[in-house]
Amino acid sequence: MAPGSEQAPLPSSGAPEAVGERTHPASALVRVWIWVAAGLVAFGRDVVEGGESRSLLSMLWIGLAIVGAAALLGVAFGYLSWRFTRYFIDGREIRIERGILTRTSRRAPYERIQSVDIAEPFAARVFRLCELRIELAGGDDSRVSLQYLRHSEADRLRAILLQRAYEAGSQAVREFAAPPAGSGPVAADPTEAGAAPVPVPVPGAWHLDQTPPILVVPPTRLVVSTVASAEFLVPAAFLTALVVGGVVFPGVIVFGVVPLLLWAGQVIMSRVIAQWDFTLRRAPTGLHVTRGLLSRISQTVPYDRVQAVVVRQAALWRPLRLERAEVTVAGGSNDSDDSGSATLVPVATPGEVRMVIGELFADVDHARVPRVRAPGRSWLFAPVGWRFRAAGSDAHGFVAESGWIMHRTDVLPHAKTQSVAIKQGPLQRLRGVADIEVHTPDGPVAAHARSLDATDVRGLATTQLALARQAREALGEG
Structure with a gap:
């Protein structure tokens, strides 16, 4: 359970008790x-x-x-x-109680709400229902969800929760939930008995899906990038070999086709179906993502929780000039159905990826950061890949590059640096090279540069520590 979501002060004896509501009967x-x-x-x-x-x-x-x-x-x-499932909204928190034999009560204080998103799993879409997902400040198990509601009810509850989070002082939604002066009607919250009127912003302001998009990934690009990826080509090649071999050994097809089909199907589901109609929009507190063909996901990537970005480019994508970007988000949920939550851009051109990263980190342009590259004597540690290893920094961010089959560029703003480490093994010491690691929270980003010149590594580490300190002081974090 998220920190702070278990304990809550008991209501005073004279206060009206919140009336529990049920989700949709379907x-x-x-x-x-x-x-x-x-x-x-x-x-x-x-x-x-x-x-x-x-x-x-x-x-x-x-x-x-x-x-x-x-x-x-x-x-x-x-x-x-x-x-046996009810939800309660009172002056301090939203509480969800469920359980047939064993009752559980999950509480989410308003001040810990980070975002409120709407998801449409495929089975729920059949009944025209959706799921309300509430992300809390914290790590594992930081999500509270209401399953399932009508869209109109989900939109109404989302507006109420964001408004309550704003009033409770949640920094993540404070700017987003603040209604313009005199722009919204005053409505009573029907989920609370005797509730005072709650200012509700203009309804259109809450429908982020109606704001102009800054990036739309066409389905054809998703299909082409998936077909040109090793994750798809490897099972496809094995399937082809099995079909050809099946002419001589028919039994081989029976035992080999099913797992390979499952492998290829999983790739198609995660790369094409899950990212179908991927649309990115600006929101006051982050970048709003909508995606999915069968299950429709609508979520916000908060600006202040994004720690770093990694840009990946497969070898077969280079002639096509395509890249993929993922983010490390502080306190992200590790729910099993949220495998795509780290994806910032499923596939786009380098210019589009730079534009999106610029939305998150206004001053960071990873393409212009000067780098020092691995020396030729480091070939012993990566006979081919040493040519693709580099690292560097400027006044705004740190960048590390590696990989030739799957090239990756890790981008880290100085203010998000947690620590810096230099590593050097015995053989590296003989060759005069070393590794530098700039640490971030757990996630897809790993800002590590391997087997660079030892002198360059020491200079990078010293500079990075100084720049990180200056960036935190500029933000008032000391």
């Missing part, structure tokens, strides 16, 4: 497909183990009985789960 049906899938698996196992002794009609009846029973169990469990 929430009970959203996850029935999981039970149906389990029923199909059970039926398939039954067919494999004893299907030879039954007629086709009897197997169909058995399959319908198993899948139907599983669906009924799913509906019953979903109803009970919905029935």
Whole structure:
């Protein structure tokens, strides 16, 4: 649980108690497909183990009985789960209580709210529902979610939560939630009994999906970049070899095709389906992302929580002039369904990537940062890759480069530097080279430069420490 989200002061005896609200009744049906899938698996196992002794009609009846029973169990469990789930919004926090046998209560104080986003998982979209995701300041398990609501209800709750977070002093949403003077109506929050009127901003101001985009990734670019990636080409090459080999050894195809198809399918899902119609927009507190073909995701990357950026370019992408950018976000959620949250740009031209990085770090232009490159005597540690190793800094940021099959450029503003380390093994000492590591929070960024000239490394480390100190002092962080 996120820090500070467990303890909350008890309400005074004279204060009106918040009235709990339920999510949409159709929430009970959203996850029935999981039970149906389990029923199909059970039926398939039954067919494999004893299907030879039954007629086709009897197997169909058995399959319908198993899948139907599983669906009924799913509906019953979903109803009970919905029935015993309530959310409360009072003057201090949003509280979500759920559980059939064991009750749990998850609390999110307004002052710890970082962002409020709306997601549309595929199963929920079938019922025209969505999920409200509340990100809190903290690390693991820092997300609170409401599953599932109508879009109008989600928009209303999002406006209320952002307004309450603003009033509670949440720095991450303070500018975003502040309504212009006299621009919004005053409405009572119906989720709280006896609640005082809550100023609600103009509704259009909360619909970030309607603001002009600064970057739209066309689907054709997603498809081309995926086909030209090693993650897709490797299973595709193995599949081709299996088909050719299957002419001589038919059994090889049976045992080899399924895992390779799953591998290729996972790549397509994560690189194409999940990033479909990727659109980036400016928001007062960050960059707002909408993406996804089956499950639609709408989320905000807060400016103040982005620590660093890494730009990747596969070897086959270089002739196409395409790059991919990922970010390390402080206190990011590690939820399993959020694998794409580190993606800043799935694929774009170098100019577009530089533009987006400029939105996050106004003064940092990684393409113009002067670098020192690995000397020729470092070839022993990377016979080919040494030519692609470099590092450097200017008045605004630190940059490290490495990799020739997958070239990467790590970009780090000086103010985000946590520490600097120099490493030198015995063989490196004999060759007069060393490594420099500029540390950031855990994430995709690793600002490390390997086997540079030892003198250059010492100079880079000394300069980086001084520049990081100056940057923090300029921000008032001491």
